[in-house]
Amino acid sequence: MSTLILGSAALAFSGFAATSITMDRHYADIHGRGKEAPAAARLRLRTLGWLGLLLSFMACIGASGWHIGPVLWCGILSLAAWTVTLLLQYHPRRVMQAAWIGIPAALLTATLLLRP
């Protein structure tokens, strides 16, 4: 149960992080003033970001069911978004690195969810 919730939190963070690092302001913060993300990278990271959020939702449902799961997910999303916001301000490059946590979290969550 709690492993799924942890996975969900990591995925929510990673999903938001992936979405945020291609946004104009944050991309410039990370890569230098005036730089803009290539369209392909933007599309790729955004898709991955949304997939992360979707999987994060499924993890909450897996952990707490259809009644409580969505409520839990909303709380986790808020926490994840605040973390990304603060991290983007004070350590923008870390966001890019930390976003990788989504890959192992996705594998773990998928395994737990698909386990018979």
Place this chain on the structure above:
Amino acid sequence: MKDGLRQSMAWVHTWSGLLVCWLLLLVFMGGTAAYYKHEITFWMKPELHKAADAPSRVTPTESATLAVRELQQRAPKANAWFLDLPHERNPLIYASWTNPPKKGMTREERRAAFRTQNFTLDPMTGEHTAAPRDTRGGEFLYRLHFDLYYMSAIWGRWIVGIAAMAMLVAIISGVITHKRIFKDFFTFRPKKGQRSWLDAHNATAVLALPFHLMITYTGLVTLMFMYMPAPTKALYGTEQNAMFADVFPNAERVKPAKQSAPLADIAPMLLQAERAWGVAPTRIVVSNPNDANARVALHRPSGQQLSNIEPSMTFDGASGALLSETAPMSTTLDARAAIYGLHVAHFADTLLRALFFVCGLAGTAMVATGALLWGVKERQKYAKVLAKGGRVGFGVRLVDALNIGAIAGLPIAFAAYFWANRLLPVEMASRTNAEANVFFIAWGVAALLAQIRPTRAMWRFQLTAGAVLLAGIPVLNAFTTDSHLGVTLFGGPALRAVAGFDIVVLLLGLLLGWAAWWLGRKAKKQAAAKTPAQAAQTTPLEAA
């Protein structure tokens, strides 16, 4: 609409928010605290801590039997008995009862009598715990957030309801007027004056928007029969109780037969319920005990469901036969129960409860930053006047003062309430009222001082006072009780609530202390840049 939708909405957002924001701060803070009202009440009754800190060796059935035996001796002719059995968030057996009202008793007298009609049993030994001090504990904060105080509950609910409706308007208009809601989604830029306050307002509002919308809307729904009486009036006229009986048949009350009949053994009923549910009941209500029409209702937590309605089983108290279970509800009623349940969050486990609490704090921060933002913006109109050593207008001064009194003053009031709980004499008469009075005296003094001198120095003074009072609570607890952090951190699971309370107020105190320190640093920086006379006249917000 000359200005376009967005500008109009900005106007709506500003005024629907500003006019009610100080009351909303009280509602948000009280409601956020109320997520832990059981824990707060337990903390505020230190006499119970020792008894709770022993693993229970008595089953729920035995607990209930013990309590019923005691109730039979003390209140055999009561209207109803209420029993709370030990469970995750409650380590003890609480019993209380209501007597048939005597003629000529006022409502106040009945309430005062009810407060004396209870006892607490230690589930380990089955004996009475030390008598706890008279306090309303977290219940006061819970009631405060929709009933207010010093006025009838109806008035309080109308006032809070109007504020909540304004809040709903402010949320919706705020979303419409927020031009860069997606582009600025993750944006927070500190040290940029008004821009930073706006970012902070957006981050606390947008990133927890599901919570804010939910809590405001569901809060209104909890009292919908009051705020929207027209449908009831149209269908039932003045017979509102008939409507309640139709809509909530489970709440229907049975009249006593006035014919005595011994109450059946309660243990088999509990076992039957436990077998059917897989979990033990946590709450028992016996209406008309020892009457032929006695009813025993067993309730359990709703568990993995949003609904606020606890599943229950009702037994005939005289024969012990199962009469009914909670009937499956219509979709409409189910939806209402889920909406109501979302507001009170009884379903929440430790993690989810903590998330609700954090979101509640974010809501408080959203209202606070919004209120501050108005002052910061409005003050800019006086930039030239201020530069010449002039004063700001009446409106800005008033809002500044109200902001200090609510944002910095309310934490002082909350802390004072907890200090009063530990410091007022235990045997004092009408102690519960005295505790509440301390809350409002502390708040009143803070608000008054703020009106007299709404300056940066006042911000720092009140924030520091709140910080010292809140962070001092664990220290006070160590001096006045035996269940301080040194004990509770290493004690049994029941003491976790006490330790958690101490740690959370300590953290909140540190947060206020940090805010005061931050203001002080700003003041120094500004004093270095400007002449001291001018620095003293600006408020912190302008410089933030």
